Amino acid sequence: MSELTRLTAAELAAKIHSRETTAVAVAQAHLEQIAATDTDVHAFLHVDTEGALAAAAAVDAALDAGQAPASPLAGVPLALKDVFTTKGVPTTCGSKILQGWIPPYDATVTRRLREAGIVILGKTNMDEFAMGSSTENSAYGPTRNPWDLHRIPGGSGGGSSAALAAFQAPLSIGTDTGGSIRQPGAVTGTVGVKPTYGGVSRYGLVAFSSSLDQGGPCARTVLDAALLHEIIGGYDPLDSTSINAPVPPVVAAAREGARADLTGVRVGVVPEFRGEGYQPGVVGAFETAVEQLRALGAEIVEIPCPNFTYALPAYYLIAPSEASSNLARFDAMRYGLRVDDDGARSAEEVMSLTREAGFGPEVKRRIMIGTYALSSGYYDAYYGSAQKVRTLITRDFESAFQQVDVLVSPTTPTTAFKIGERVDDPMAMYLADLCTIPANLAGNAAMSVPCGLAEEDGLPVGLQIMAPALADDRMYRVAAAYEAARGGPLMDSAPRLEPVR
Amino acid sequence: MPAISREEVAGLAKLARLSVTEAELDTFAGQLDVILQSVARVGEIADAEIPPTSHAVPLTNVFREDVVRPGLTQEQALSGAPKSEDGRFRVPRILGEEA
Numbered sequence: 001m002s003e004l005t006r007l008t009a010a011e012l013a014a015k016i017h018s019r020e021t022t023a024v025a026v027a028q029a030h031l032e033q034i035a036a037t038d039t040d041v042h043a044f045l046h047v048d049t050e051g052a053l054a055a056a057a058a059v060d061a062a063l064d065a066g067q068a069p070a071s072p073l074a075g076v077p078l079a080l081k082d083v084f085t086t087k088g089v090p091t092t093c094g095s096k097i098l099q100g101w102i103p104p105y106d107a108t109v110t111r112r113l114r115e116a117g118i119v120i121l122g123k124t125n126m127d128e129f130a131m132g133s134s135t136e137n138s139a140y141g142p143t144r145n146p147w148d149l150h151r152i153p154g155g156s157g158g159g160s161s162a163a164l165a166a167f168q169a170p171l172s173i174g175t176d177t178g179g180s181i182r183q184p185g186a187v188t189g190t191v192g193v194k195p196t197y198g199g200v201s202r203y204g205l206v207a208f209s210s211s212l213d214q215g216g217p218c219a220r221t222v223l224d225a226a227l228l229h230e231i232i233g234g235y236d237p238l239d240s241t242s243i244n245a246p247v248p249p250v251v252a253a254a255r256e257g258a259r260a261d262l263t264g265v266r267v268g269v270v271p272e273f274r275g276e277g278y279q280p281g282v283v284g285a286f287e288t289a290v291e292q293l294r295a296l297g298a299e300i301v302e303i304p305c306p307n308f309t310y311a312l313p314a315y316y317l318i319a320p321s322e323a324s325s326n327l328a329r330f331d332a333m334r335y336g337l338r339v340d341d342d343g344a345r346s347a348e349e350v351m352s353l354t355r356e357a358g359f360g361p362e363v364k365r366r367i368m369i370g371t372y373a374l375s376s377g378y379y380d381a382y383y384g385s386a387q388k389v390r391t392l393i394t395r396d397f398e399s400a401f402q403q404v405d406v407l408v409s410p411t412t413p414t415t416a417f418k419i420g421e422r423v424d425d426p427m428a429m430y431l432a433d434l435c436t437i438p439a440n441l442a443g444n445a446a447m448s449v450p451c452g453l454a455e456e457d458g459l460p461v462g463l464q465i466m467a468p469a470l471a472d473d474r475m476y477r478v479a480a481a482y483e484a485a486r487g488g489p490l491m492d493s494a495p496r497l498e499p500v501r
Numbered sequence: 502m503p504a505i506s507r508e509e510v511a512g513l514a515k516l517a518r519l520s521v522t523e524a525e526l527d528t529f530a531g532q533l534d535v536i537l538q539s540v541a542r543v544g545e546i547a548d549a550e551i552p553p554t555s556h557a558v559p560l561t562n563v564f565r566e567d568v569v570r571p572g573l574t575q576e577q578a579l580s581g582a583p584k585s586e587d588g589r590f591r592v593p594r595i596l597g598e599e600a
Contacts, residue, residue, distance in 0.1 A: 443557020
């Protein structure tokens, strides 16, 4: 493994911009690491070697010509979740229904990455249409956790988290509808951030649940995530729910936090996220983290959020309802798969047969749940009630943030579970998102930062930090302080994967 | 009593344009029943006077200037089509035999 792959994005950028190394050399080192390890890990659905090297060469040419770097991360490689459109590069969303689709346009996130000189290495594996917590719902096979290849890397963004943990990329992009950035971050020992809803454009992000979907940065350090956050964030007229306000100063907050002083910061612990179903090693690591925050000068108080326990059922009504509508676009007419079009069958028959062939079981389950929850006679009891719970959860947050600056909890109740363990039990799988969903329903910012290893299995645990809407910088400050106090990035202690020959 | 029957699941699949198999119906009926019974918990706290939230940020209609801007070319728009003909999407028949 080239030592270039062990560096942080900030370190790589410094070396590239000072011409100590080149963007091409950095891209090549990561492409080699992908070639050596991805047979085992399967983080990528598509590696764009040619595009990555061309983008890196362009960054080098501009720097050699004396131009200033296009951004603080110009020349640094990144792995992009396969749910963002990329012009001329396949985009599948982990689904057979989009196999072979080459989008004719870039998502806003993709465009901003390119304009910043970030080198996109390829597209990462994910649960089909981002529905899942293990990446086992990908139509192209599961991704494996670099800490233990028999275990899941989280989901839906398991490819993006595993790419970081396997040192295949120093940066990646995920999307978080119910925890799909934070839970993969937690179980792979990496940092995952769900910005405030509307903070990062959804244009070109293939929609799952539009009122919840949020793209965000993933990295191995808090500062790297912050640097990426400022590049992808900000107002976009092409997204009607984009926030027309400056991006919170997350980089400055991460740098301030690194000084490891949280004097005067009030941290609330959510008591509802403990107890039955929580692995003792996860609770142990979390409690140690809370004590470290206290030692950094933070004031710790317990803040009950009684309605949070209803977030999971509300989410599994709202998200499928929106999905059942959003996924109606896959109709076998204008793009994507079409099967059994024999000239005799009607459009409706071809549509039904194509959707049957193109969607996997979890997508079908959610479409049917959503169709049920929105149907007349059930609407008030299911979808309508879920929307009321959403109000109550938002009120819990509002009340909490009158008393504290941030809330903390474990990111997910257990460490990475074994591949196959929960595939036949949808409700058990859904529990992985128990702690992350409230922030999606209320739209506020939340992130997961590595919080040591669980005592019983030696696997990574995540500390979730939640902040009010538009106060993303607050959680970065706390996360950076905690990261520094804990002893730097957790991935420095991860096992090194043996290359496959 | 189950929240949802096998026949209801078949009806949902038809509404959702999913031509599910008989075997899938057996599996999905049991799973959807478990899921629906679990998520029905939302009714426990959803009192009548609580206003519903459809969206985390208040939505207002967004306008833009009515100016021409570049869009996809015809070729780009058709590039992903399963079938096309004469610059159009070619689709299976929409009307039945009986007019």
